[in-house]
Amino acid sequence: MxxxxxxxxxxxxxxxxxxxxxxxxxxxxxxxxxxxxxxxxxxxxxxxxxxxxxxxxxxxxxxxxxxxxxxxxxxxxxxxxxxxxxxxxxxxxxxxxxxxxxxxxxxxxxxxxxxxxxxxxxxxxxxxxxxxxxxxxxxxxxxxxxxxxxxxxxxxxxxxxxDAPVRYFIAGIADTLAKWYESDLILEQEKFQQEPFLQMKRFAARMCKETILNESKKAIEDMKAGVISEEFLHVSEIIIAIAGLVGGFGEQYSNTAAHAMHDAISATLKEVHPYLHGEKVAYGIFYQLALEGKWSTIEELIPLYKELNLPKSLTEIGVYPMSEHTMKSIIQFINDNPEVHLLPLEINEEILTQTLIQLEQYISR
Missing domain, CATH: 3.40.50.1970 (Rossmann fold)
Structure with a gap:
């Protein structure tokens, strides 16, 4: 326990x-x-x-x-x-x-x-x-x-x-999608399989992912049309509440590399300030998946990102290429986050840097 x-x-x-x-x-x-x-x-x-x-x-x-x-x-x-x-x-x-x-x-x-x-x-x-x-x-x-x-x-x-701007709703969709991808690799480990609250967390995170992937397109269309449909209710409640349960059932096992990247660029680059929290986290999801070597999952998500106009790279955000000093500041920020090191991977500044560069190259090809 x-x-x-x-x-x-x-x-x-x-x-x-x-x-x-x-x-x-x-x-x-x-x-x-x-x-x-x-x-x-x-x-x-x-x-x-x-x-x-x-x-x-x-x-x-x-x-x-x-x-x-x-x-x-x-x-x-x-x-x-x-x-x-x-x-x-x-x-x-x-x-x-x-x-x-x-x-x-x-x-x-x-x-x-x-x-x-x-x-x-x-x-x-x-x-x-x-x-x-x-x-x-x-x-x-x-x-x-x-x-x-x-x-x-x-x-x-x-x-x-x-009655809120649709852009904020889409940002919420991206932030909620991160709940699954940030906790998946951690919670699939055998040592956590018998932990009741962490398994509740995993179930809630899976619900977030499945609802977003299955219902968000319809929910966005209905929001634009001003229709409070079942899909809109499902997705908005997933964003506001069920995503909160993911963190609530296991606080320190929630926000790993995707949110660490959000925090790092938000603290380092004033140019990203116009982007919403969820939009920056959307890029962070791709960074986390790249860190885990899950390029096929990135490919699966690219059509959704294009449809929702979510940033897939720092190049699209307009801050890459960047100076060596700026990149080092971002990477140090991520590496200093203890929750990133909960991932069952070898993680150091060199690996984090290589991942950032590889992702930019992959998306821009």
Whole structure:
């Protein structure tokens, strides 16, 4: 039995359905809430506010605060200070992944419960107990903040998710696809075959892959048409929740080379900042598969990548060729990530460098 396995299953209450946001008051009464801080973004907030206004009434004192667009240490401390100064006893985050991460981190600093109302199906951030940290200028800190608390609720309405940009949905599809490819080689090892939570993790990761490959094309078409179909519901819920379970059932066996590459280029190259999290992870999936020597799997995925306009190489992103110094910084960043070394492979800076170059050559041929 693995003694250091961290299991953080998910929010204490989850609902994804029509009018689900009307259930928020029930949760707030459970926590005997008096003063609420609602943290929100800009564009998505205009669409989400009517949903929240319908749910919340004069029973609570509510303060609204717009965040600066990044989950940074400075912003986390700023929000925590607002919480303390206003004697807030519950925070609600309304927005995308970075906002969900910020609300988790700030609520952790302030030691109060929080709830999340996602407005995008772009990643599993609302479901997880970690925050991906960025600098105030948008570059990655290359650090994750893990906490031992999760949301009191994750509640949202498919109509709200449907009304988001399709590009974010596609990025969420790519980020979710990574759940299988990052954990496959690790969890197929015999030593993990009798680990119940890791096998639950593997089952959830397989569900992510199969749903994405079988239903994402139809889900995207329906989203573009404004149709809340079964496929759209399946795929969006897989992105928001089931992908979060993959991490929850075995935290440290979740994000390996694909996310390590995302973190490395996000921390090193300001040119990649316009790309969404899932778009960068999409390239990271190919890097991981190249590291494992699974070129045939890359071939199988190329048609999907072309259809969804996902980047297959750093050349397509526009940052390769690069200087030797820049490449060395990226490779060192990846090699310093301990989770990359969970892969049952020989991994060092030379191998990581060769893999990057080989992938660029393979995709460009």
């Amino acid at each position: 693995i003694k250091n396995l961290n299991v953080k299953v998910g929010p204490q209450f989850y609902r994804y359905s029509k009018d689900a946001i009307l259930l928020v008051p029930e949760i707030l009464k459970e926590y005997q809430v008096k003063r609420i801080l609602v943290i929100h973004g800009t564009i998505s907030w205009k669409k989400a506010k009517p949903f929240l206004d319908q749910a919340l009434n004069q029973e609570w004192e509510i303060i609204y605060e717009q965040y600066n667009g990044e989950c940074s240490y400075n912003e986390g401390n700023r929000i925590a200070k607002i919480i303390a100064e206003n004697e807030i006893d519950f925070t609600i985050g309304v927005g995308g992944g970075k906002l969900a991460d910020l609300v988790l981190y700030a609520s952790h600093l302030a030691n109060i419960p929080f709830g999340i109302i996602p407005t995008l199906a772009s990643n599993c951030a609302p479901f997880t107990s970690l925050s991906v940290m960025y600098k105030d200028n948008g570059l990655s800190e290359g650090r994750l903040e893990f906490v031992n608390r999760q949301a009191a609720f994750l509640i949202t309405d498919p109509a709200l998710i449907m």
